[in-house]
Amino acid sequence: MTDLFDKHRPIAERFERMMELGVNAVGITNDQLISPTRAMIQGRETILAGTNNYMGITFEKAAIEAGKKALVEFGTGTTGSRIANGSYAMHKELERELAAFLNRKHCIVFTTGYQANLGMISGLAGPRDTVYLDADSHSSIYDGCTLSGAKLVRFRHNDAADLDKRLSRSEGEEGGKLVVLEGIYSMLGDRAPLKDFVELKKKHKFQLLVDEAHSFGVLGPHGRGLADEAGLEAEADFVVGTFSKSIGSIGGFGAGDHPMFETLRYAMRPYMFTASSSPATIATSIAAVKTLAREPERRDALRRNSERLFNGFRNLGFEMGCEDVSPVIAVKCKDEPSTIMMWNALLKAGVYVNIALPPGTPNRLCLLRCSVSAAHTDAEIDQVIATFAKVVAGR
Template sequence: MVDLLDKNKALMERMQRVAEAGSRVGPVNEKLLSPTRAMIDGRDTILAGTNNYMGVTFEASCIEAGQQALAEHGTGTTGSRIANGSYAIHEELERELAGFLGMKHCIVFSTGYQANLGMMAGLAGPKDTIFLDADSHSSIYDGCTLSGAQLVRFRHNDATDLDKRLTRMGDTGGGHLVVLEGIYSMLGDRAPLADFVEVKKKHGFQLLVDEAHSFGVLGPNGCGLADEAGLMHEADFVVGTFSKSIGAIGGFGASNHPLFETVRYSSKPYMFTASPSPASVATAIAAVKVLAREPERRDRLQSNSARLFHGLRGLGLELGCDEVSPVIAVKCADEPST
């Protein structure tokens, strides 16, 4: 009988090479010193990999809200949203997010990963087709698999390639969903949303924008790429996470579609998992309010991102893309230098 983990031996060898190079995957933060610093291996270390874009993890109002919810509601809900796990505080967060986005409906999921799993599985089915950017996040790919829909990939940020594939596909008798990301997490580049909207007008598909790394970051209202492009009305569905700008745990899907609330009952990742803890939900509510009343945080993030971007370029390093964003990737020549 074959050992199930035999296939991971090559992976183990790679991890050992990383360790021998004096680094490690998943360093442990022994003590948090601030939103951007921690003790790692006994050293005061800058957290260059943090997604704490708005710096709210130590925000006094967020901490106070979480502590109060913990005292009032306990440590967890012990149930799913369709059983005993829906509290008034969950619905309050959904209203807060819907208002922030200017949308009619919002569904809160237990994690950002589950938000994409749940949205893909709740929206699409075996008779439908999902078109997604080749650089899409793993949660999007896994959500497509869970949905049972046909999956068609198009070249990264290439609206012309999407147009060709839609034309070739024609009328399939099912729905067509196109999935984009506001900011792509590997290289930090944005989707050219206006180009894709032109293709949408031609073919009539429904559009989902994953604003995980762009919510709170882009746009005059901080709603993400669609907000920045002035195309919020073209995004049929928006997905986001709490683990970046909001500084908590959870995720959401939002829409103006009149039937969107039915996703609660067609999405297994929503139906069959415990709801987010009250403390995390309360923290998220407080954080969204901070984002709404302090837009200068976005300006400061943009300034800091630009400074780092141009500084790294000035050192002669090759960056992942030509756009300034809070995700800045440095390309390395080989695995050891990485």
């Protein structure tokens, strides 16, 4: 008998090597949350600089009260999918609020952000279609593509000329074409050059989906993401986003103006065959969307904090993930063992960041990845910089 776990032995061996360094970098426990930017980890008060809590919104009084009220009035869970059990009024209210925020005709919410990409991509593309995806796409995009059964063509990261070449190779083939981009790429923090990609729509007929997971609430004059920042929302046929970052809860959405958009509800398996979001989750998400709309100054604070951390790191001479300043700020490291050791030293010094290693990173990079919050104080950002100076730069 072949043990089904045999195929996972290389993963187990890699994990053991990591543990030989005395570190479980992928399994830390937050024992107590003190604020959106601080937690107790291993008995130490730690600055959180790797949580994607961009708006610092997780302890907002209005959202917590809304969540409590929903819990009491609607119970702990929905116990089924919206197709099988029906929607709660709040699901529809959240979709209306989001559609208004996004200035889109239609919006569908999902139970997680991962499912939003799975659902939207597999709902839009089918076995006779082709999906063109950026090489650095998030795993949820890759998995959504696989679920779709469509032909999958990968193009070089942020390279519109490379996509042009690949679209040309399949010129004249039947079926629809979906191009998938991300507003901010999660590992290096760089933006898609949206204008260059949109330009290709004139030459090759395709529909465009922009995953704004890391840019929703963050970029653009209205906080709607990269397409908003670039003034190209009309060219982004579909947008996807998550609630687990700027919204500070859990869930995701897909939105668009297509007249048949609502049909997707009956064509997306990750929407149809999973339980809908719990009442408390939906209620806190609604409150957070309203906060984002009401308090644009959070975006300004986030931008200032991002610039402060980025410039601080650059002044230390680090090789940065990219030259775009965004709330995702990655420092390139030499190799896997040294990255693990530095990550551990940062944690021991009271700073939590993400560790990102191949194959989860572009170009086999080893990264110490930070995410900035609007709720970080200047002192916290400076503490992160000072700790990196000591641990990573050896000063």
